[in-house]
Amino acid sequence: MKSFSKVHRLLATCSASTFLILIALTIGCANSSLATRQQQPNPATRERSSPQTNVASNPARCQTEQLSVRKVSGDAGVGNVAIIYAFTNNGSSPCNLYGYPGFALLNSKNQPLKGVRVIRSQGTYFLTKQSPQKVTLAPGGQASFEIAYNHTRDVGQSCPTSVKVQITPPNAYHHFTLPEKINACTGQVRVTPVQAGIIQ
Known part of the structure; x- marks a missing residue:
């Protein structure tokens, strides 16, 4: 019976460790995906970075x-x-x-x-x-x-x-x-x- 209890406790400990490892891996993957998405350039930002086109096509009011x-x-x-x-x-x-x-x-x-x-x-x-x-x-x-x-x-x-x-x-x-x-x-x-x- 004592041997059975030890085995049961060992399995419970292993299951908890495995569960924690799975959570850590999931969070790590999610953060990696988020970082990848954040690094992608925003099309709107690319458009705003070229003001010369807007100035050329729509000059300012004459002073x-x-x-x-x-x-x-x-x-x-x-x-x-x-x-x-x-x-x-x-x-x-x-x-x-x-x-x-x-x-x-x-x-x-x-x-x-x-x-x-x-x-x-x-x-x-x-x-x-x-x-x-x-x-x-x-x-x-x-x-x-x-x-x-x-x-x-x-x-x-x-x-x-x-x-x-x-x-x-x-x-x-x-x-x-x-x-x-x-x-x-x-x-x-x-x-x-x-x-x-x-x-x-």
Whole structure:
């Protein structure tokens, strides 16, 4: 009987040891599998590690500091006057312009001219209607817009007359100031959205 008890205890001890060994092996395999899975690269991480592609396909918004603006030409007919201005990208990388530039008439003290309202317009007397569209400017590239107004005055009428104009690129905060005499006798100046190239 004593021999049988010893054998029983020995078998119980061996079974417990074997069970512990099996648990250890199972945990070790699971950890090894987890480590293998963690070492595999994440496709999303690979995509984010290549920002140059995104920058090239979707340039940033043009900042005032990387642009310049100039008066390109003017036209007149039936009391209407139009002036075309152009932005130039002086930076080393492409940038985007979209929508309407800011435009204001200024007096000799650089204050907004009273009695004049600037209106966003897709077209003018001189220019066919065109919806706003994104314009990508390569380095040295240009985009233009037109302002139009009527300078026909009634007898004895005194028209609001600017000394300068203030131009702000679309969706920007800083502006340019250029000398410009505009007699907006009807009290309205129309501004069109920017277009690629120079408006003809």
